[in-house]
Amino acid sequence: MNPADALSDVAEPVAPIPRSDDGAPVFGAPWQAQAFAMTLALQERGLFTWTEWTAMLAAEIKRAQAADDPGDGSTYYQHWLAAIERLVVDKGVIAPAHLKERRDAWGRAAHATPHGQPILLENDPHH
Helix, strand or coil: CHHHHHHHCCCCCCCCCCCCCCCCECCCCHHHHHHHHHHHHHHCCCHHHHHHHHHHHHHHHHHHHHHCCCCCCCHHHHHHHHHHHHHHHCCCCCCCHHHHHHHHHHHHHHHHHCCCCCHHHHHHHCC
16 A cells, blocks of 8 residues: 555544545645645654544544534644644654744745745745
8 A cells, every 4th residue: 555545544533634626636826735744754754644634634624623623624734734743743753942943034035035035944034
């Protein structure tokens, strides 16, 4: 079984991956596909098991639901990204402060990037 199918199998009972009519994952934005790919890469490198991933994604969804998440699927990959971030922090890959610094840098870069241009970390005014 390929890694993408394994990921789909473990996500199905917790939060099924949005799919097109032909069964391919559907991504509303490039960052969603990148988050999906990062998850595959991190699991393939042995950072976490699919059981750990499923538990973390479920916990993130429950946390969001408790905070009045709309529950309409529009925030699915936000939960996905939050699960990745928690896993890398919990596994000691990155310190929470460094993760926050990087998130802030991307936010500044996004605000400083002209509409229609790719957002690059180099666009962060503090870079």
